[in-house]
Amino acid sequence: MIGQVGSAFGAWGKPPDAVAWAALALAILFAAVAVTATRSRSPETSTLAMWLHDGPHGLSRRRFLAIGSFVAAFASLGYIAYYLRGGPRIIDATSYFLQGRALSHGSIDWPLLEPSALFRGRFLLFREPNLLSGIFPPGYPLLLAIGFRIGAPMVTGPVLAAGIVLATYFLTYEVARATGLSRNVDMTSRFAAAISIVCVALRYHTADTMSHGACAFAITVAIALALRAHRLQTAWLFAVSGLAIGYVAATRMVSAIPVAIGVYALVLRSSSQTRPRAFLLVALGAIPGLALLLVSQHAATGHWFGSTQLAYYAVSDGPQDCFRYGFGRGIGCVVEHADFVRARLPHGYGVLEAAGTTLRRLWPHTADVLNFEPLFLVLLLPIARIVREQPICRVLAAVVGLQIVAYAPFYFDGNYPGGGARFFADVIPLEHALIALAVSGALPSLPRIFAVLSASALGFALHTAYGHRALADRDGGRPMYEPDLAREKGADHGLIYFDTDHGFNLAYDPSHTASHGIVAVRRRHDDRDRLLYDLLGHPNSHLYRFAEGEGGKSMVDAWTPPPIVNDTYRFEAEAEWPPLAQQGGYAHSIFAAGTGASEDRVLELVPEGDGPAWADIELPLPSPAPNGFPAPPRDKPGTFIIEPRVLRRGTGGKGTLVLYGIGPSTERVEKARWEWTDPQKPTPAASGEGAKKATDILDLSSQTVSFDDQLEPLSHGGGPSLRCRMVLRAQHGAVGLDKTTVKAHR
Structure with missing residues (x-):
């Protein structure tokens, strides 16, 4: 019973940290002033009481x-x-931080390098053709x-x-x-x-x-x-x-x-x-x-x-x-x-x-106002009185x-x-004004005033400090990007890859280029990482390793994205979340450990009801360029072999994947189409040796696709770029897209 009450009313106990112990000492001091003011004929002469007095013994x-x-x-x-350990902590705060930095350069939105998936992410809004904003x-x-x-x-x-x-x-x-x-x-x-x-x-x-x-x-x-x-x-x-x-x-x-x-x-x-x-x-x-x-x-x-x-x-x-x-x-x-x-x-x-x-x-608001729920509740009656009268x-x-x-x-x-x-x-200061008026009364009483301040400090010391302690310890107990660590490693320009949304938001500066500052990049664990590295001419490159858990220390290490294997590019579908558009359902990245999915993650598309649902996701493809890409033969410019892989989880969904090329006129031209079904999971009665697995990987058929009419110059001054879209559609159940491999046709 005591445990249930304790859980309902939050954590209580001895001060959990040095700040809480200081608050306890302050509470005792305020209580002593309240007692002294009660007994003294001239309470305004008290050392602390004079702070509230504008007189010969007080402060102006x-x-x-x-x-x-x-x-x-x-x-x-x-x-x-x-408590914050030096910087913004929750995702909302880091997003505000990024927006403030962009606005300091006069930008509400800003253009992106390609592949855009290295910059798009949580709490950021992408708009065609290549603009990002908070x-x-x-x-x-x-x-x-x-x-x-x-x-x-x-x-x-x-x-x-x-x-x-x-x-x-x-x-x-x-x-x-x-x-x-x-x-x-x-x-x-x-x-x-x-x-x-x-x-x-x-x-x-x-x-x-x-x-x-x-x-x-x-x-x-x-x-x-x-x-x-x-x-x-x-x-x-x-x-x-x-x-x-x-x-x-x-x-x-x-x-x-x-x-x-x-x-x-x-x-x-x-x-x-x-x-x-x-x-x-x-x-x-x-x-x-x-x-x-x-x-x-x-x-x-x-x-x-x-x-x-x-x-x-x-x-x-x-x-x-x-x-x-x-x-x-x-x-x-x-x-x-x-x-x-x-x-x-x-x-x-x-x-x-x-x-x-x-x-x-x-309920937590009653603690926010005065650090102590019972104190706020006790004061509701005098507050109600002045509200009724005035x-x-x-x-x-x-x-x-x-x-x-x-x-x-x-x-x-x-x-x-x-x-x-x-x-x-947002309205806490208004409540503070009402509390001060209700407690002071017609003739302000120093004992009442310092008793309230003492109870407030005591409430933090023994109770609400635990919430602030929890904030300090959450998400690894530190900001997910600490600039000093980068400076210590000499990472003052080039690329820094991040595995966290928080770290990316804190480090990303839209005004920076790889040659004149740090360019924060999301590590996608596929060949997009190498794509940007090659396009920018192999700049200085580091990886920010965020250490979770108490006592851990984040590190910044020199790191180069792995080279392309066998001239074949691997693009993880989950890297494209949030998609550029969706309708009739929603896409999300899910863990798929043990299924054989690449990187143990899949982009799943869930339709609403039985109708069609689709997500529009951009897949950047390599193209002939003087930046280290394997160029196809001159007689086959922009021709590639493309093979998607999907995850079947027994949802009963029917999947369709269509690849479009987008030319200079922005018109879409269908280049390839794949269709597959995701059979329902077997019933327990049928789950014998011959039953089909509930989850499995399916490599769709490879197709040779030519994009020679869709090549365009890259926005950041590199070689030609290929604009294309992959539209994923799910019907009657969820479908999952794992990855797509792309190889120049030779």
């Missing part, structure tokens, strides 16, 4: 804010060093781009941490002034800022390169400025508030809806003279952010209103429209979120599933509530250790 407001914002920024820097909105990458321009992208988060402390102070100040809830407005505002500093969830979201810290800052600024404009009846401040809303829209569109409603609620409370202008100014202020979003979407998808994330999931996952915002059957992507969808959404996403997802977000507090509470409601139609809970309920992290 300007000095407090300077010190407080510095402490928050320094703590976030410490989080980068101690899938996230441009707001946060724009801030990262500034960091890249000054040579310190990881400083972006700590700067936001300092900004959030300042914004939280001024938001609380404006609410306290507007409501009259506190006789000491400055102390109450300092209390809110102090809660922000000790909030470890904010330390994470202003350390890793995730967009929630930027949204939290912009949302807090938008509400604070709207409150100030409302109090002073100054219409132009509403324009700046609108600018912040537009930035949120360009960063996390769903998060912009609650704050926009909150700001317009404050506009409605303005005077009749100010109200019409304020309505217009908020809308005008939001235009730059919305324009940035539309320009980014057009560059990545070719459509002004085409969502980059929806476009990515349309070609990388299934079923069709699985990533959409809303309710119904077919919601839930079975590739990216396979375990979650299988366990939580077997019948689609309805009201009950949305309620479950929301509850799974709410219309301005109701606006803040409504924004928090609408944030929760706004994400209910999105199926994936998005929680993870350290990051907590990240979709709700």
